[in-house]
Amino acid sequence: MRHLLANIKIKVDENVYLKDPESTEKGRQIIQNAILLIDELGLESFTFRKLAEKIGTTEATIYRYFESKHMLLVYLISWYWNWLEYRLVFATTNIAAPEHRLRIAIGILSGKVEDDMDFAHISEVILQRIVVAESAKAYLTKDVDADNKEGFFLSYKRLCRRISAIIQEISPTYKYPDSLVSTVAESAHYQLFFAQHLPSLTNIDNGQNNQLQDFLTDLVFKAIEEK
Amino acid sequence: MRHLLANIKIKVDENVYLKDPESTEKGRQIIQNAILLIDELGLESFTFRKLAEKIGTTEATIYRYFESKHMLLVYLISWYWNWLEYRLVFATTNIAAPEHRLRIAIGILSGKVEDDMDFAHISEVILQRIVVAESAKAYLTKDVDADNKEGFFLSYKRLCRRISAIIQEISPTYKYPDSLVSTVAESAHYQLFFAQHLPSLTNIDNGQNNQLQDFLTDLVFKAIEEK
DNA sequence: TTTTTAACAATAGTAATACTATAGTGTTTC
DNA sequence: GAAACACTATAGTATTACTATTGTTAAAAA
Numbered sequence: 001m002r003h004l005l006a007n008i009k010i011k012v013d014e015n016v017y018l019k020d021p022e023s024t025e026k027g028r029q030i031i032q033n034a035i036l037l038i039d040e041l042g043l044e045s046f047t048f049r050k051l052a053e054k055i056g057t058t059e060a061t062i063y064r065y066f067e068s069k070h071m072l073l074v075y076l077i078s079w080y081w082n083w084l085e086y087r088l089v090f091a092t093t094n095i096a097a098p099e100h101r102l103r104i105a106i107g108i109l110s111g112k113v114e115d116d117m118d119f120a121h122i123s124e125v126i127l128q129r130i131v132v133a134e135s136a137k138a139y140l141t142k143d144v145d146a147d148n149k150e151g152f153f154l155s156y157k158r159l160c161r162r163i164s165a166i167i168q169e170i171s172p173t174y175k176y177p178d179s180l181v182s183t184v185a186e187s188a189h190y191q192l193f194f195a196q197h198l199p200s201l202t203n204i205d206n207g208q209n210n211q212l213q214d215f216l217t218d219l220v221f222k223a224i225e226e227k
Numbered sequence: 228m229r230h231l232l233a234n235i236k237i238k239v240d241e242n243v244y245l246k247d248p249e250s251t252e253k254g255r256q257i258i259q260n261a262i263l264l265i266d267e268l269g270l271e272s273f274t275f276r277k278l279a280e281k282i283g284t285t286e287a288t289i290y291r292y293f294e295s296k297h298m299l300l301v302y303l304i305s306w307y308w309n310w311l312e313y314r315l316v317f318a319t320t321n322i323a324a325p326e327h328r329l330r331i332a333i334g335i336l337s338g339k340v341e342d343d344m345d346f347a348h349i350s351e352v353i354l355q356r357i358v359v360a361e362s363a364k365a366y367l368t369k370d371v372d373a374d375n376k377e378g379f380f381l382s383y384k385r386l387c388r389r390i391s392a393i394i395q396e397i398s399p400t401y402k403y404p405d406s407l408v409s410t411v412a413e414s415a416h417y418q419l420f421f422a423q424h425l426p427s428l429t430n431i432d433n434g435q436n437n438q439l440q441d442f443l444t445d446l447v448f449k450a451i452e453e454k
Numbered sequence: 455t456t457t458t459t460a461a462c463a464a465t466a467g468t469a470a471t472a473c474t475a476t477a478g479t480g481t482t483t484c
Numbered sequence: 485g486a487a488a489c490a491c492t493a494t495a496g497t498a499t500t501a502c503t504a505t506t507g508t509t510a511a512a513a514a
Contacts, residue, residue: 019490026491042369047471061491063473136363136417142269144424157427175430176442182421182428183414183446190363190413191406197371200384201409203402215403219410222449246461253462274500288462290502 010086012078013151019065021075027065029055032121034072039126043073043134070138074152077138080131081155083124084108088162098169099221105163106220109188110213132189160185171224180223184216191215237313239305240378246292248302254292256282259348261299266353270300270361297365301379304365307358308382310351311335315389325396326448332390333447336415337440359416387412398451407450411443418442 009022021027033054038046048059048069066072088108092101111132113124139153147153160181167177174180191212194202204211236249248254260281265273275286275296293299315335319328338359340351366380374380387408394404401407418439421429431438 024490045369048473049471058492058494059473060475060493064490069472133367136367139425140360140363140420142272148425153425157425160428176445177430178427179414179418179421179429179431179442180446183410183418186413186417187406187410191410193367194406194409198366198375198380198384200405201387202406203404204406215406218403219407219446219450222452223446225449251461275502276500285463285465286502287464287504291461296501 008086010079010082012075012082013154015150016071016075016078016152017065018063018067021065026055026057026061028121030062030065031076032123035076035123035126035130038073038076038130038134043069043137070141073134073138074147076127077131077135078152078155079122080127080135081159085155085159085162088159098166102163102166102170102220103217105166106184106217107213109163109185110216111188111192112213132192135189136186156185167220167224171226173226174224177224180220184220188212188216235313237306237309239302239309240381242377243298243302243305243379244293245290248292253282253284253288255348257289257292258303259350262303262350262353262357265300265303265357265361270296270364297368300361300365301374303354304358304362305379305382306349307354307362308386312382312386312389315386325393329390329393329397329447330444332393333411333444334440336390336412337443338415338419339440359419362416363413383412394447394451398453400453401451404451407447411447415439415443 014020019027021031030051034046034051037051037054041050046069048062052059052062062072066075088105091104091108095101095104111128113128139147141147160178163181164177167174167180171177191202191204195204195206195212199206204215241247246254248258257278261273261278264278264281268277273296275289279286279289289299293302315332318331318335322328322331338355340355366374368374387405390408391404394401394407398404418429418431422431422433422439426433431442
């Protein structure tokens with residue numbers, strides 16, 4: 001599978017960046033080290049200056065790629081959702097049963113990362129940690145509406161729509177397919193976060209990867225079951 | 228009910244503040260106007276300087292009550308969860324059927340605010356908007372573990388434990404009562420947020436208050452139903 | 455009543471932050 | 485050979501979160 005992915009590039013919507021970081025070596029350095037540094041410091045303490053220092057350049061260079069720290073975060077998150085969507089499409093083609101496809105989708109949302117599915121300069125495991133801890137900050141802003149109009153959240157919406165469609169295939173009468181999908185997607189994040197940091201809020205045991213998937217799968221299939 | 232509440236004070240854990248804002252007029256002014264200002268500007272643009280200006284004082288005064296902006300947010304959120312817990316206990320005493328109590332709990336988590344249940348200087352409706360939009364930022368930090376050790380999240384955990392206990396009463400074999408409760412609590416927040424700002428991610432129609440409650444109630448009861 | 459204490463106001467200051475501006479270097483492109 | 489471009493280097497701005505100090509007032513303790 002690796003050689004197949006060598007020819008694949010996860011594309012992020014054009015108006016998220018000023019200059020495509022995938023198009024140059026410096027750009028890829030920025031992405032790669034931004035992921036490492038945000039994971040290490042947290043979004044609040046992460047600055048363009050520190051990132052510039054780390055890759056031996058100056059803030060000005062990074063600002064040529066991304067308008068702001070916020071947009072860099074939006075970029076990383078969009079990349080992540082596009083990556084999940086790619087994996088979902090790949091894993092569900094030629095599978096007839098929508099129940100089976102839904103199971104796969106929930107597995108992907110639960111954060112199962114197969115290590116052979118990696119891209120050169122992006123550490124997917126670390127990126128996932130960032131998405132868990134920081135993605136909510138991308139939309140919990142006074143600028144949501146403006147950002148939404150600019151299309152910054154299209155990747156997320158596209159993935160959710162796709163999974164919602166599977167649910168509607170299984171259970172056309174279920175009234176809340178979109179809410180269910182976004183609930184599962186978000187739940188997956190903070191259940192992982194709670195398992196690590198606030199364990200009394202969850203029954204998911206850190207490390208036992210399948211518990212989260214089990215919890216969410218159970219939740220979804222019971223919710224949409226037709227009587 | 229109002230005159231009953233006149234004698235009730237929602238108490239926030241002592242180590243969340245430096246000086247109890249409920250103990251002085253200035254303190255109550257700080258809380259009241261902080262709620263208004265955070266709602267208006269969003270947490271990022273909200274500053275102690277602006278708040279001080281609004282209530283005709285200086286930053287120094289506010290810093291005597293709260294160590295930092297972060298702690299003020301923690302205070303507001305703790306107050307909110309304590310308020311929900313109070314309402315939950317009040318609304319479920321003397322109700323025998325755990326199913327009925329659980330229904331009430333989900334209603335409260337869904338954000339049903341009865342207007343007659345208000346405290347003098349705290350606008351619960353606005354506070355709820357703040358909790359929806361900003362509460363995740365209180366724990367999505369590099370300091371979670373330290374903050375958690377200090378007991379900053381006890382209110383939230385206490386409320387969740389209480390509801391989790393009801394679930395266990397109904398369905399002692401269900402494996403994920405804590406995860407289910409925190410999922411519902413968090414889901415309630417961003418489903419409301421999505422309904423307002425990213426409507427394609429939800430089927431909840433803004434304004435139709437019962438939809439959210441319906442969605443969550445359906446989700447929970449189906450999940451814990453024993454076969 | 456005097457003394458002490460506390461709450462607050464007023465002012466100033468610090469290091470860091472997010473970002474902008476500008477000038478210059480080296481490499482590629484027409 | 486000139487223009488365009490990517491990047492570096494340096495400097496600067498307004499604002500931020502927060503600290504420190506000093507002075508005023510008003511109430512509590514002696």
